[in-house]
Amino acid sequence: MLNQKGFDQWASQYDQNVEQTDESQKYPFAGYNEILAEIEKRVLSRPHEKVLDIGFGTGVLTSRLYRQGCGIYGQDFSEKMIDLARQKMPDARLYQGDFTQGLVRQLQKERYDAILSTYALHHLTDGQKVQFLKELLPLLQDGGCIYIGDVAFETRAALEICRAQEGQRWDPDEIYFVVEELKEAFPKLQFEKFSYCAGLLSLQK
Numbered sequence: 001m002l003n004q005k006g007f008d009q010w011a012s013q014y015d016q017n018v019e020q021t022d023e024s025q026k027y028p029f030a031g032y033n034e035i036l037a038e039i040e041k042r043v044l045s046r047p048h049e050k051v052l053d054i055g056f057g058t059g060v061l062t063s064r065l066y067r068q069g070c071g072i073y074g075q076d077f078s079e080k081m082i083d084l085a086r087q088k089m090p091d092a093r094l095y096q097g098d099f100t101q102g103l104v105r106q107l108q109k110e111r112y113d114a115i116l117s118t119y120a121l122h123h124l125t126d127g128q129k130v131q132f133l134k135e136l137l138p139l140l141q142d143g144g145c146i147y148i149g150d151v152a153f154e155t156r157a158a159l160e161i162c163r164a165q166e167g168q169r170w171d172p173d174e175i176y177f178v179v180e181e182l183k184e185a186f187p188k189l190q191f192e193k194f195s196y197c198a199g200l201l202s203l204q205k
């Protein structure tokens with residue numbers, strides 16, 4: 001699992017790496033662009049969006065929302081990722097903080113129309129995911145929604161098939177979403193599959 005330093009080192013090459021992996025439809029980023037585009041469309045379907053992005057990275061998605069008038073808030077632990085994102089979004093409120101410790105204090109005080117996270121929350125254990133989502137839900141405005149785009153599977157069996165297919169390429173340190181299991185804590189959770197290894201989870205308040 002990459003730590004803060006690992007993400008700092010990856011930052012300058014990140015956008016290029018992800019694009020290449022997505023274009024070749026390879027794990028783990030097959031479906032990346034489509035998922036981000038879908039989240040962008042849904043967020044912009046509501047006016048005056050105030051958006052929180054957890055693990056925003058170089059700001060690929062949030063910078064598009066920023067340019068279209070959304071108020072952007074975010075948390076990431078990589079200084080280098082934050083620097084790159086800040087260049088694209090000078091007025092966004094971006095904070096450095098480890099989400100395994102929860103949300104930084106400044107972000108807990110706000111209320112958001114949308115909370116999103118793409119390809120980041122697989123750094124939490126399944127138990128931490130449940131706890132973190134429970135922390136995030138009350139921060140949504142009425143009618144607001146949490147969108148999570150990531151490596152994700154409807155069932156544990158589907159995850160195991162993908163793990164077997166990927167062999168050595170599978171990252172054993174990342175803990176991917178299994179929707180049927182997360183639904184036990186969040187029965188309203190929706191899942192749409194975008195590629196053989198990734199999808200969009202949405203959770204409305």
Ligand SMILES: C[S@@+](CC[C@H](N)C(=O)[O-])C[C@H]1O[C@@H](n2cnc3c(N)ncnc32)[C@H](O)[C@@H]1O
Pocket residue numbers: 004007054055056057058059060075076077078081097098099100117118119120123
């Ligand atoms: C694979 S990148 C995804 C970036 C962006 N959301 C995207 O879709 O392109 C994961 C991001 O999550 C951040 N991240 C990973 N673990 C984190 C943690 N424990 N706390 C805060 N940020 C974390 C990394 O620094 C990195 O910017």
